[in-house]
Amino acid sequence: MIKVGIVGGTGYTGVELMRLLARHGAAQLSAITSRKEAGMAVADLFPSLRGHVDLQFRDPADAGLDRCDVVFFATPNGIAMQEAESLLAAGVKVIDLAADFRLEEVAEWEKWYGMSHASPRLVAEAVYGLPEVNRERIRNARLIANPGCYPTAVQLGLLPLLEAGVVDPTSLIADCKSGVSGAGRKAEVHTLFPEAADNFKAYGVPGHRHLPEIRQGLGRVAGRPVGLTFVPHLTPLIRGIHATLYARLERDIDLQELFERRYASEHFVDVLPAGSHPETRAVRGANVCRIAVHRPQGGDTVVVLSVIDNLVKGAAGQAVQNMNLLFGLPETQGLDGVPLLP
Amino acid sequence: MIKVGIVGGTGYTGVELMRLLARHGAAQLSAITSRKEAGMAVADLFPSLRGHVDLQFRDPADAGLDRCDVVFFATPNGIAMQEAESLLAAGVKVIDLAADFRLEEVAEWEKWYGMSHASPRLVAEAVYGLPEVNRERIRNARLIANPGCYPTAVQLGLLPLLEAGVVDPTSLIADCKSGVSGAGRKAEVHTLFPEAADNFKAYGVPGHRHLPEIRQGLGRVAGRPVGLTFVPHLTPLIRGIHATLYARLERDIDLQELFERRYASEHFVDVLPAGSHPETRAVRGANVCRIAVHRPQGGDTVVVLSVIDNLVKGAAGQAVQNMNLLFGLPETQGLDGVPLLP
Amino acid sequence: MIKVGIVGGTGYTGVELMRLLARHGAAQLSAITSRKEAGMAVADLFPSLRGHVDLQFRDPADAGLDRCDVVFFATPNGIAMQEAESLLAAGVKVIDLAADFRLEEVAEWEKWYGMSHASPRLVAEAVYGLPEVNRERIRNARLIANPGCYPTAVQLGLLPLLEAGVVDPTSLIADCKSGVSGAGRKAEVHTLFPEAADNFKAYGVPGHRHLPEIRQGLGRVAGRPVGLTFVPHLTPLIRGIHATLYARLERDIDLQELFERRYASEHFVDVLPAGSHPETRAVRGANVCRIAVHRPQGGDTVVVLSVIDNLVKGAAGQAVQNMNLLFGLPETQGLDGVPLLP
Amino acid sequence: MIKVGIVGGTGYTGVELMRLLARHGAAQLSAITSRKEAGMAVADLFPSLRGHVDLQFRDPADAGLDRCDVVFFATPNGIAMQEAESLLAAGVKVIDLAADFRLEEVAEWEKWYGMSHASPRLVAEAVYGLPEVNRERIRNARLIANPGCYPTAVQLGLLPLLEAGVVDPTSLIADCKSGVSGAGRKAEVHTLFPEAADNFKAYGVPGHRHLPEIRQGLGRVAGRPVGLTFVPHLTPLIRGIHATLYARLERDIDLQELFERRYASEHFVDVLPAGSHPETRAVRGANVCRIAVHRPQGGDTVVVLSVIDNLVKGAAGQAVQNMNLLFGLPETQGLDGVPLLP
Known part of the structure; x- marks a missing residue:
């Protein structure tokens, strides 16, 4: 089982990642962080997850993210660029659902996002995670910029x-x-x-x-x-x-x-x-x-x-699709859910 | 007071016309027709009108439409073209909220609407009721094609x-x-x-x-x-x-x-x-x-x-605006409502 | 024309009061306050009011509330109880749309609302503004507790x-x-x-x-x-x-x-x-x-x-109904709007 | 694999049954009927099922329902009572999602549903499919009245x-x-x-x-x-x-x-x-x-x-839960989906 961490799990991409991972079959959520909700049971914040996710939010400092195989950043823009480096150094793959690594041109990024980029070097390494275009590069990447x-x-x-x-x-x-x-x-x-x-x-x-x-x-x-x-x-x-x-x-x-x-x-x-x-x-x-x-x-x-x-092909689902590619799993693993209609 | 008739009052443009006319001040709804609901109190079908509209739906045959000053057709396409002629002959002005008189080219109309046109002659007479373009022609018209x-x-x-x-x-x-x-x-x-x-x-x-x-x-x-x-x-x-x-x-x-x-x-x-x-x-x-x-x-x-x-500038409100022009009233009469937000 | 002030006009009861007062006929909005939005045009915050309300939010300190005939408090709980006294002293009638004066028992109020009451004396004077029960007392009141x-x-x-x-x-x-x-x-x-x-x-x-x-x-x-x-x-x-x-x-x-x-x-x-x-x-x-x-x-x-x-009979409309009673106007003045359906 | 038929698959309980069965794992949808849509691909009516259900609606007469192991009636009231008898005779288990077999008293049923009951004998046999009350009786039943x-x-x-x-x-x-x-x-x-x-x-x-x-x-x-x-x-x-x-x-x-x-x-x-x-x-x-x-x-x-x-615990999901009990499967089979939030 792939050990998965989620940074910033109190937003909509966080809860959607948990929904998908709970039925993935080859990945296991082992840590989820939130500074603000540290100590709270995930299922208390998201009652839809009662019976499916039995974890508490933890402070990022003691969540053991560096012992995960992959960490998803379901954070606001500007967080992953500060923390990816050390995770990668620890051998953890990183998938950023925010925008930190999406634009090749750092100057362009800084103009649109209104802050200095904390790790321009990683921008060059990151692979844009649109599998329908970049599948092979994704398979070999350490750091994925999940598309908007x-x-x-x-x-x-x-x-x-x-x-x-x-x-x-x-x-x-x-x-x-x-x-x-x-x-x-x-x-x-x-x-x-x-x-x-x-x-x-x-x-x-x-x-x-x-x-x-x-x-x-x-x-x-x-x-x-x-x-x-x-x-x-x-x-x-x-x-x-x-x-x-x-x-x-x-x-x-x-x-x-x-x-x-x-x-x-x-x-x-x-x-x-x-x-x-x-x-x-x-x-x-x-x-x-x-x-x-x-x-x-x-x-x-x-x-x-x-x-x-x-939230799925536009965020958490595509991120799981990228994770499947990163780890050599079938690309569709855990992603075969039928749309809910009506 | 202008005497107003509405043909086909059970749809959304009908109920919206009634809402606007109930507070118009210079026009009075005197007849509203529906073949299907004839005999039913308007306020039983539309409880929002309880206390505001005290009429029953009547069969068009005995509604006295020809004694109105103006008749609105809030009907499906294809009805006004059959009935406008006789109303106009009786001196009644006609405002069609459906599409019967909107296209100048009868052949084009018949192609898009899939039926023969019943009164091509009136197509030529009808004025397209977009006051911001056609204000003067509307003032002098007998028959208005209210825009879509x-x-x-x-x-x-x-x-x-x-x-x-x-x-x-x-x-x-x-x-x-x-x-x-x-x-x-x-x-x-x-x-x-x-x-x-x-x-x-x-x-x-x-x-x-x-x-x-x-x-x-x-x-x-x-x-x-x-x-x-x-x-x-x-x-x-x-x-x-x-x-x-x-x-x-x-x-x-x-x-x-x-x-x-x-x-x-x-x-x-x-x-x-x-x-x-x-x-x-x-x-x-x-x-x-x-x-x-x-x-x-x-x-x-x-x-x-x-x-x-x-339903307002796109239908019933514009129709009332056209009525105001047809009868020499202030164009804004009865149309000064404040939007409902939230 | 009755001169009306509104304290705290950026919430939903505030914008609804403005919608009703804009077409009231016997009352005129002359001041609306907001500490946070002071200086902003009302119609910039609520575009539905463009063409209907031509005022800016003002800081309560210089809004001239004491020159109004009546002031509505469309504020959170706990504001009117601090400010009503001085307005009443200046001869201004006060209608509180919040809960400050709704409960006769001050101790009960303090228990449920979690704060000390700033003007218990006024609680005794205030009239609960449900006209269908209290109409005559409302007519003679200076201070109305508008019901929840x-x-x-x-x-x-x-x-x-x-x-x-x-x-x-x-x-x-x-x-x-x-x-x-x-x-x-x-x-x-x-x-x-x-x-x-x-x-x-x-x-x-x-x-x-x-x-x-x-x-x-x-x-x-x-x-x-x-x-x-x-x-x-x-x-x-x-x-x-x-x-x-x-x-x-x-x-x-x-x-x-x-x-x-x-x-x-x-x-x-x-x-x-x-x-x-x-x-x-x-x-x-x-x-x-x-x-x-x-x-x-x-x-x-x-x-x-x-x-x-x-927002109407449950707040702003009932407040205007109370205002009509306070000033001897027809109770229905400005309140004859037809419900919007659909 | 359990062979499943659905009668009347064009409604909401029908499409929900298909959603659940598509990922069930131990049951396979083999026939779905609709008189009105016979010949149409299921996925053309319900595009959410594209890639998940590759069947056409068939006329009940030639759908081969009697070769199924279980047939769900996702029909209006009054259909299952006419067709259950022959299916049961063919050894097919029947789960009625409508109300035909829910009331023990036939006279009571006829009063509330306004029609004569076509198979009162089966009413006596049917088991009310609320597993939390009737689990053991459900396991041994042939005919389930799925609760409202x-x-x-x-x-x-x-x-x-x-x-x-x-x-x-x-x-x-x-x-x-x-x-x-x-x-x-x-x-x-x-x-x-x-x-x-x-x-x-x-x-x-x-x-x-x-x-x-x-x-x-x-x-x-x-x-x-x-x-x-x-x-x-x-x-x-x-x-x-x-x-x-x-x-x-x-x-x-x-x-x-x-x-x-x-x-x-x-x-x-x-x-x-x-x-x-x-x-x-x-x-x-x-x-x-x-x-x-x-x-x-x-x-x-x-x-x-x-x-x-x-549509799930109140209809299709409970029906699948009943099917699991009828066939000795784990009661949770195919029913472990995580709620969709937001």
């Missing part, structure tokens, strides 16, 4: 088009809608139920931290810088991201066939039949991205619809 | 750009999100609570009936046919439409100033300060469209955010 | 039974369900959207602050202490309280007639026809309590269903 | 009190709140999203079909007829039932210890620590009933809070 939720949905939706070079990479649009759990389990007014329920709004239109991450990922496969307009919206879902992606077609091609071929051997990307409209609930709780591709009225605009559960 | 909900949000958001000729009219994108009341009060599986709650999906990507209506409206102000990709989505709101609009800027211009100037004298269009993100709840229950305009990272893509309450 | 939301729904539902002496007053049960806005606009984890949406739970079963308030009110009309089990629940509504009330019938009586007679002249209490089930949305945004009374299977258990909008 | 959702939550909450004889069985109250999926996947107006969202109401107060079922179950353990007031409410949850139960204590007893002892060996009933308030989301998607018991202010009213997922 929006970046996962957007990249998986646009990759086939950019790899095939059939769209104009300078005028991409990603109109994205996220459930409120994407904002985390912090006490804030704007995500209170009476503020977020029965309400819909865009946010971050002038600039959002996931923009450079998406641009970086798409630029790599396009082989050149891409032009992207990214507009995130907050929608009254608990979980779920729906990315509606627009690109200008430059070459006539069978789009359905392109997508089906690209993802034929990908277990966690499901290309729906032509004419489909994926729903977020069809991935609720599951580590899968469902995609449909359209060309309305046969015009030159491609519309890709891409949905994930932001 | 998506078309209202999209047109108000794009008009300033097209009128000023500053964007490429051939590559417009309207990514629209609607609350579920937009689908009406018909018993259908896909709008059941357990299907629509905590779920988000696009629909009608290959083609939606509001597409030709929007194209027609935008084409008029652009002075040439426009190219539009229109993607509607169903979102777990009761009420509200959020249109996220994308256009390619062809000329440098102060966008904020352009929008503020265009709508300076419009009571029901509110241009938010630069950098804003309008929320659907900020228009809940009110006859107003709130708009923000962005130019992310100073690039050449304009992003316009436009929100309305689909 | 649960207490309003429960008292209006049980009053007819206790006044008529037809139920056992020692075994009453109030099973109450509240929307999340009842918890206020404070940043807290347990009322975040992802915590409160698609979730239902009881809270405060061992004891809730509204229990002594309800017991006091019911005891007065029963003429003896009552025994009450009160169980509040948090339900995924933005607004709305549904009280399901159980009492043991001790005398055979026509319950429907009893309720209709009791509330025949009450404008804001609506007794539904026999066999009805009131819905919270049928009072959304309106100052009305709708009630139905049942006697299932003709047994000796009476079931009363009582619904209000917690 | 409300009856499961209410019986599990009250059983310890009635078995111990510590409460007055003549004045029980069950105030129950259900998510909308409990109303099924039928197209009906009152469960549309715009009707049921942000709304709360009681229904069926004069009498609900689950009342006699609960009375029968409680009466058995009490050893005498019970008096029960049962008030169900519709709440804007997709899934979940919260039963708030009231009983009059007649004997002093350690309630917490009573409940913990009663359920000490029950895997699917979780007694929370004293002072707890169970939440519906803490059982979302899982086959568990979580219970807390309170005695507010030390009075003589016991309050029990009991939550289940109406």
Whole structure:
């Protein structure tokens, strides 16, 4: 059994990691930390875990993280970059669910995240954990930068088009809608139920931290810088991201066939039949991205619809998928749950 | 007092018309029809109207619609086109909240709506009831085609750009999100609570009936046919439409100033300060469209955010606004309600 | 025009007071305070009020509250008791929407609210502002203790039974369900959207602050202490309280007639026809309590269903009703809004 | 592998059965019927099942149900009573998720369900499938009447009190709140999203079909007829039932210890620590009933809070639990899923 530690287990990615690990079969949660809740039983904070997780939150200092095989950081940005080095030195693999190692350019990262980077050297070593692009590099990595939720949905939706070079990479649009759990389990007014329920709004239109991450990922496969307009919206879902992606077609091609071929051997990307409209609930709780591709009225605009559960394929599920790769397990181990519908 | 009739009062636009008319001050509801619920007290079907509306639904045949000053059709498509003629002949003004008179081209209408048009002659006479564009023609009309909900949000958001000729009219994108009341009060599986709650999906990507209506409206102000990709989505709101609009800027211009100037004298269009993100709840229950305009990272893509309450500015409120114009009342009469937040 | 001040206008009762006062007709909001948001335009915090309220939040110290005719405290508990004295001395009437003056017994208050009372003398003077019970005393008061939301729904539902002496007053049960806005606009984890949406739970079963308030009110009309089990629940509504009330019938009586007679002249209490089930949305945004009374299977258990909008009849609307009484206005002035449905 | 058939697989209990069976490990779905959707791929109707269920709906006539080991009826009331006989004759075990075999008294059943019973003989044979009460009889049965959702939550909450004889069985109250999926996947107006969202109401107060079922179950353990007031409410949850139960204590007893002892060996009933308030989301998607018991202010009213997922422990999960018992499998087989939170 792989011994697993989680740093910062009181947020939504933390509880989701625990849900997945509790039924993983080849991994065992052995330590979970929280400075604030140290000493509290996990199942007292998250009653859904009663009977499934029998641990207490511990202070990171005495949680024995360095005796784990792998440690997940389910922390705010800026924590993993301070602690990864010593864990790696102790032979522990590290998967950061926050953004500390996602951007190659440290200066770019510092601009968007508003702090100095504590371990630029590790940025160079870290592997961006999108298995559908980076599978082999992930297998051999020590340190994984688990992708953001929006970046996962957007990249998986646009990759086939950019790899095939059939769209104009300078005028991409990603109109994205996220459930409120994407904002985390912090006490804030704007995500209170009476503020977020029965309400819909865009946010971050002038600039959002996931923009450079998406641009970086798409630029790599396009082989050149891409032009992207990214507009995130907050929608009254608990979980779920729906990315509606627009690109200008430059070459006539069978789009359905392109997508089906690209993802034929990908277990966690499901290309729906032509004419489909994926729903977020069809991935609720599951580590899968469902995609449909359209060309309305046969015009030159491609519309890709891409949905994930932001906490699973957009966070904890993808992190477990990366862990499976890191340890040579079947990639699907512990990730075969059926979405909860209704 | 203007004597008002409503045909088909058991749907959401019907109950919303009654809510607004109950406090209008210069109009009085004198007849409301429903074949199916004839004889039932309105307040038994809609308990929110107890103490406010003291009428029964009547069969259209004996409701005395021809003795009204104005009749609203809050019916499915295809009803008003059969009954408008005789009402107009009796001197009654007609406002159709359905789509029967929205498209100038009868053939186009018949293609999208899948039926023969029963009164093509009236199509030519009908005035498209978007007061911010057609105010003077509305004042002198007998028959109003009240705009669709998506078309209202999209047109108000794009008009300033097209009128000023500053964007490429051939590559417009309207990514629209609607609350579920937009689908009406018909018993259908896909709008059941357990299907629509905590779920988000696009629909009608290959083609939606509001597409030709929007194209027609935008084409008029652009002075040439426009190219539009229109993607509607169903979102777990009761009420509200959020249109996220994308256009390619062809000329440098102060966008904020352009929008503020265009709508300076419009009571029901509110241009938010630069950098804003309008929320659907900020228009809940009110006859107003709130708009923000962005130019992310100073690039050449304009992003316009436009929100309305689909049942008010997107239907019943706009219909009352049109009635006010038809009868020479102050345009804001009965439409000064404050949005309900939270 | 009555000059109105609001202390603590950044919460939900504050914004609701502003919504109602903006259309009141005989009262004008002239000052609104917030220590934290002093200097900010009200409409920047609450975009629903753009075009309706053109004030800024001010620091209480320089807001000129003592030049108002009436001041509403829309503050947390413990504020009004410190500030009411000086306002009253300046001839300003005071309506406290918090709990400072609701309990006659200061010791009881201090036990439940966990602080010393700053003005016990005023407790004796304050009038409990439930107009359906205390109308004449309210007209002549200077200081009103506006009732809690649960207490309003429960008292209006049980009053007819206790006044008529037809139920056992020692075994009453109030099973109450509240929307999340009842918890206020404070940043807290347990009322975040992802915590409160698609979730239902009881809270405060061992004891809730509204229990002594309800017991006091019911005891007065029963003429003896009552025994009450009160169980509040948090339900995924933005607004709305549904009280399901159980009492043991001790005398055979026509319950429907009893309720209709009791509330025949009450404008804001609506007794539904026999066999009805009131819905919270049928009072959304309106100052009305709708009630139905049942006697299932003709047994000796009476079931009363009582619904209000917690922010209107349960808070701001009732406060305006009290203001109308205090100033000799028609009791319904500014309170004739139609509920928003759907 | 146990060969499983499902009759009527297009409703919510059907899709939930498929979700659970897809990961069961010792059972295999081999036939699923729907007259209306015969020929359609299951995964086309329920996209959540893509990759998990690779069957088509078939007409019951040619689905080969009689070659199954067990058939679940996930049908409306009145179907299983017509078809169970022939399946039993073919050696197939039958689990009816509808109500056909739940009431011992056929006359009572016919009164509440408004139809003649087609197989009264089987009523006598059927075993009421509440394992926590009837485990041994279930193991030896051929025909299981799977309990209703409300009856499961209410019986599990009250059983310890009635078995111990510590409460007055003549004045029980069950105030129950259900998510909308409990109303099924039928197209009906009152469960549309715009009707049921942000709304709360009681229904069926004069009498609900689950009342006699609960009375029968409680009466058995009490050893005498019970008096029960049962008030169900519709709440804007997709899934979940919260039963708030009231009983009059007649004997002093350690309630917490009573409940913990009663359920000490029950895997699917979780007694929370004293002072707890169970939440519906803490059982979302899982086959568990979580219970807390309170005695507010030390009075003589016991309050029990009991939550289940109406589609799991209240329907499909309990049916699988019964199947496990029928076939000698571990009772928890395939039912160890972790609730989905948030």
